[in-house]
Amino acid sequence: MATTVATAGDHVAGAEHHELGFIRTYIFSTDHKMIAKQFLVASLVFLLLGGLLAGVVRWQLGFPGQPIPLIGSLFSDTTAPGGIILPEFYNSLVTMHATFMIFFAIMPLMLGVWGNYLIPLQIGAPDMAFPRLNTFSFWISIPAGLIMLAGFFVEGGHAGAGWTSYAPLSADPAFSGVYMGQILWLVSLTIVGFSSLSGAVNYITTVINMRAPGMTWFRIPLPTWALFVTSWLVLLAIPILTGGLIMLLLDQTIGTGFFAPATDGEPLLWQHIFWYFGHPEVYILILPGMGLASEVLANRSRKPVFGYHSMVVAIISIAFLGWVVWGHHMFQSGMNPLLGTSFMISTIIIAVPSAIKVFNWLGTLWRGNIHLDVPMLHALAFVSMFIIGGLSGIFMASAPVDIPIHDTYFIVAHIHYVLFGGSLFSIFAGITYWFPKMFGRMFGSKLGKVHFWITFVSYNLVFFPMHTMGLKGHIRRIYDPNQYTFLESMQPLNTLITVAAFVLISAQFIFAFNFFWSMFRGNKAVSNPWNSNTLEWALAPTPPPHGNFVGTPRVYRGPYEYSSPESIDDFLPQHLPPDRVQRPPVPRDPGFLPTGD
Amino acid sequence: MSSHTPALQGNLMVHDSTYEPGIQIYNMKLGMWLFLLSEVMFFTSLLGTYVILRFAHPDHFADPGAVLNVPLTAFNTFFLICSSVTMVKAFAAIQKGDQKGLKLWLLATILIGACFVGIQAIEYGALVHEGFVPMAAKYHALGRTGVEGGPIVGGPLYGSTFYIMTGFHGLHVSIGVICLTFVLIRAMQGHYTLSDHRGVELIGLYWHFVDLVWIILFTIVYLI
Amino acid sequence: MTTESQTHGEHHDPPYMLIFFVLLVMTLAEVGYAFLSLPKFWLGFGLCVMAIWKALLVAMYYMHLRWEPRKLWLLVAVPIPLVIILITAVLTEF
Numbered sequence: 040m041a042t043t044v045a046t047a048g049d050h051v052a053g054a055e056h057h058e059l060g061f062i063r064t065y066i067f068s069t070d071h072k073m074i075a076k077q078f079l080v081a082s083l084v085f086l087l088l089g090g091l092l093a094g095v096v097r098w099q100l101g102f103p104g105q106p107i108p109l110i111g112s113l114f115s116d117t118t119a120p121g122g123i124i125l126p127e128f129y130n131s132l133v134t135m136h137a138t139f140m141i142f143f144a145i146m147p148l149m150l151g152v153w154g155n156y157l158i159p160l161q162i163g164a165p166d167m168a169f170p171r172l173n174t175f176s177f178w179i180s181i182p183a184g185l186i187m188l189a190g191f192f193v194e195g196g197h198a199g200a201g202w203t204s205y206a207p208l209s210a211d212p213a214f215s216g217v218y219m220g221q222i223l224w225l226v227s228l229t230i231v232g233f234s235s236l237s238g239a240v241n242y243i244t245t246v247i248n249m250r251a252p253g254m255t256w257f258r259i260p261l262p263t264w265a266l267f268v269t270s271w272l273v274l275l276a277i278p279i280l281t282g283g284l285i286m287l288l289l290d291q292t293i294g295t296g297f298f299a300p301a302t303d304g305e306p307l308l309w310q311h312i313f314w315y316f317g318h319p320e321v322y323i324l325i326l327p328g329m330g331l332a333s334e335v336l337a338n339r340s341r342k343p344v345f346g347y348h349s350m351v352v353a354i355i356s357i358a359f360l361g362w363v364v365w366g367h368h369m370f371q372s373g374m375n376p377l378l379g380t381s382f383m384i385s386t387i388i389i390a391v392p393s394a395i396k397v398f399n400w401l402g403t404l405w406r407g408n409i410h411l412d413v414p415m416l417h418a419l420a421f422v423s424m425f426i427i428g429g430l431s432g433i434f435m436a437s438a439p440v441d442i443p444i445h446d447t448y449f450i451v452a453h454i455h456y457v458l459f460g461g462s463l464f465s466i467f468a469g470i471t472y473w474f475p476k477m478f479g480r481m482f483g484s485k486l487g488k489v490h491f492w493i494t495f496v497s498y499n500l501v502f503f504p505m506h507t508m509g510l511k512g513h514i515r516r517i518y519d520p521n522q523y524t525f526l527e528s529m530q531p532l533n534t535l536i537t538v539a540a541f542v543l544i545s546a547q548f549i550f551a552f553n554f555f556w557s558m559f560r561g562n563k564a565v566s567n568p569w570n571s572n573t574l575e576w577a578l579a580p581t582p583p584p585h586g587n588f589v590g591t592p593r594v595y596r597g598p599y600e601y602s603s604p605e606s607i608d609d610f611l612p613q614h615l616p617p618d619r620v621q622r623p624p625v626p627r628d629p630g631f632l633p634t635g636d
Numbered sequence: 637m638s639s640h641t642p643a644l645q646g647n648l649m650v651h652d653s654t655y656e657p658g659i660q661i662y663n664m665k666l667g668m669w670l671f672l673l674s675e676v677m678f679f680t681s682l683l684g685t686y687v688i689l690r691f692a693h694p695d696h697f698a699d700p701g702a703v704l705n706v707p708l709t710a711f712n713t714f715f716l717i718c719s720s721v722t723m724v725k726a727f728a729a730i731q732k733g734d735q736k737g738l739k740l741w742l743l744a745t746i747l748i749g750a751c752f753v754g755i756q757a758i759e760y761g762a763l764v765h766e767g768f769v770p771m772a773a774k775y776h777a778l779g780r781t782g783v784e785g786g787p788i789v790g791g792p793l794y795g796s797t798f799y800i801m802t803g804f805h806g807l808h809v810s811i812g813v814i815c816l817t818f819v820l821i822r823a824m825q826g827h828y829t830l831s832d833h834r835g836v837e838l839i840g841l842y843w844h845f846v847d848l849v850w851i852i853l854f855t856i857v858y859l860i
Numbered sequence: 861m862t863t864e865s866q867t868h869g870e871h872h873d874p875p876y877m878l879i880f881f882v883l884l885v886m887t888l889a890e891v892g893y894a895f896l897s898l899p900k901f902w903l904g905f906g907l908c909v910m911a912i913w914k915a916l917l918v919a920m921y922y923m924h925l926r927w928e929p930r931k932l933w934l935l936v937a938v939p940i941p942l943v944i945i946l947i948t949a950v951l952t953e954f
Binding site: 659660661666669670673676677680681684687688691692700701706710713714717718720721723724725728840841844845847848851852854855856859860 | 874876877880883884887888890891893894895903904907908910911912914915918919922923928929931932935936938939942943946947950951953954
Binding site: 271275279307308311315362363366374375377378 | 938939942945946949950952953
């Protein structure tokens with residue numbers, strides 16, 4: 040089979056020769072691949088920051104009241120005098136950990152990186168529908184991030200009302216002690232919303248209107264399908280948040296009364312508006328990861344995705360149902376109980392399409408020719424950890440069960456199993472899988488496996504015990520659990536978790552090192568090292584040039600023809616015309632078809 | 637447009653047939669519609685808040701005309717609808733290649749749009765003068781009799797919701813007027829032709845949407 | 861390969877002025893209706909119906925939806941259930 044080695048800078052015949060300067064190539068690029076890399080660097084920085092914030096939180100829980108070692112003196116007197124974390128600062132830490140992770144790490148990684156990088160390449164388009172809007176989408180997120188960072192340095196400290204920012208606590212400095220920090224939080228998120236929104240408009244338009252001839256809807260690879268559906272969620276949910284944020288901002292600044300009980304405002308209204316956005320938001324955080332994982336699992340098992348059509352239907356079902364489950368975040372809020380029951384029912388139902396996907400992943404692996412490369416390890420971790428996170432979700436879906444476990448560490452465990460175990464492992468799978476295409480070099484495999492195993496083990500040591508802690512009543516977001524005698528017995532566990540967390544965070548530096556080392560010193564990659572069927576691997580050069588393809592690709596089949604009886608190879612690229620397919624000399628048994636015995 | 641996209645084939649005003657048949661409208665039009673859908677959701681959060689707070693605390697709100705100036709706003713509504721007509725006439729003009737008509741009708745749309753905002757500003761001024769303000773603590777709406785020390789009509793939620801809804805709508809109108817001005821300048825530069833006047837269609841869609849939102853807003857806020 | 865569809869204006873001439881007059885009349889009707897002495901529910905319901913009707917006219921004729929592909933209608937319809945869900949669900953709280 041033809042594998043071409045192309046180096047960056049190759050000219051694509053027929054494409055115009057662009058002599059763009061440094062600024063137009065690396066700073067204000069309109070090329071979706073460069074913008075994806077910009078998002079990658081920025082979001083990995085925020086991911087690290089979010090992790091460090093969690094580290095400080097864990098210090099307080101693991102070694103309560105003790106000064107932070109080594110860097111304790113770097114903290115100001117208003118945050119951690121003498122290195123000892125103050126309760127107000129602790130509140131900001133948990134708030135900001137979540138805020139940075141959700142809005143500045145996971146979302147930009149899923150959408151800014153994978154949406155941007157994969158969509159045009161996988162559907163055979165030369166770029167996004169609106170390249171300049173794409174540039175705007177990245178660059179507007181940077182001031183938003185800086186504004187969010189600035190909140191740490193203002194008087195009164197950063198917002199500390201949780202990433203959910205419930206009113207009236209968040210709206211009134213008399214309650215929270217925070218004024219400017221909360222304003223900056225609100226402004227920053229409003230701005231970053233425009234980044235997400237412009238991305239969504241771009242992705243949806245591109246997928247609908249710019250698919251190469253032959254790339255029908257059910258030949259689109261699952262990452263792009265997932266990103267497409269996710270973009271709809273972004274398009275429709277983010278503006279709801281924006282409206283809510285603006286109302287909260289006005290409550291705090293000019294004293295409107297939307298959510299303030301003192302003027303007959305409704306705190307529950309904030310919760311409804313927030314979670315109406317918030318629940319689609321969590322599907323935004325996971326769906327693209329499901330697409331990425333499907334791709335890696337199929338390719339590394341050398342098998343078609345089991346039930347490709349039902350995978351698509353499941354993604355769409357999750358997106359649909361995701362709009363009518365938001366109240367399960369509010370079971371204990373004092374909401375209308377009948378309404379709560381309806382949310383319980385819908386939440387239990389939404390487990391079904393997720394379960395379908397899990398079974399399909401397992402079906403994809405079954406009797407496959409498994410290659411345990413680094414991306415595959417991460418994808419397998421994704422499936423197994425997502426199962427655990429999903430199962431804890433079933434418990435929480437039941438309103439009566441939620442009564443004792445709401446706002447406990449059981450919830451924290453669930454969140455992190457789906458967001459770290461789910462989203463982040465799938466992102467690692469994506470980065471290690473598409474690394475050769477993005478940078479022309481292989482991602483270091485040995486260090487990659489070291490990073491994976493340390494991460495996987497320490498991550499489970501951190502978050503699995505939290506299920507039990509939550510069931511025993513360990514409260515969420517709490518600064519000092521030892522103020523309650525019934526929680527004192529869990530201090531050793533808290534300390535153990537903290538140590539594991541430090542190992543977990545440290546292991547990420549291995550990834551960071553490997554990332555940059557491989558980018559400059561890794562083995563040069565062939566054009567299709569994974570023998571993938573999809574256009575970005577099988578057709579586009581490595582790295583792809585401006586315009587991605589020579590001419591317009593033509594697609595003849597779906598993306599998951601691995602181990603097909605029709606081909607002598609164990610893969611069959613989408614763009615290969617039928618007359619150029621090499622058939623096997625004798626009929627071949629791929630090993631996973633039913634034998635009929 | 638990136639020069640690396642294959643040359644658009646067929647009619648620019650329809651779609652690019654280089655690719656798989658998508659939704660059969662050109663990219664920018666699809667993009668504009670998608671953006672407008674997101675705007676629907678944005679106004680939903682504000683209008684939804686109004687509806688919900690009104691049900692929760694009806695005593696904060698007032699009957700039509702008790703506080704707000706219905707005749708003035710009804711006229712303003714008519715005005716905005718007129719601007720939709722002038723907009724659509726501008727589009728119809730360039731569809732036939734009538735450059736002069738395009739420019740004239742665009743100018744008319746801009747002027748009417750600006751007047752809408754102006755009238756709303758006047759309305760705001762009068763309301764604020766009567767104490768109808770968004771700040772809950774300072775809310776003190778007088779009756780339409782304008783009698784100082786007269787009965788307070790409604791409560792603070794009325795002011796908060798009124799200003800956020802009409803204010804953001806007014807902001808969207810203002811942005812529309814600015815964009816229309818850009819379109820007019822490009823029209824004067826001869827940018828739009830019979831075969832390619834996508835920009836006019838796009839700003840038209842936005843402008844009609846802004847009118848549409850006002851139709852709903854006016855009814856719900858002023859008449860119910 | 862290329863679809864040579866004509867631009868919109870060529871196979872129809874939308875009745876813009878007629879729609880304008882309908883919108884004008886309906887606006888006046890709405891204002892009049894609002895001050896009738898009817899039970900609150902029927903006032904609200906009637907006004908909403910009229911407002912939605914006017915909005916549909918603007919969308920269909922001025923925004924050209926009537927002549928756009930049906931797939932676009934589907935797209936545009938997507939937020940409508942979401943709007944209804946949010947407002948009706950939260951109203952049950954009060």
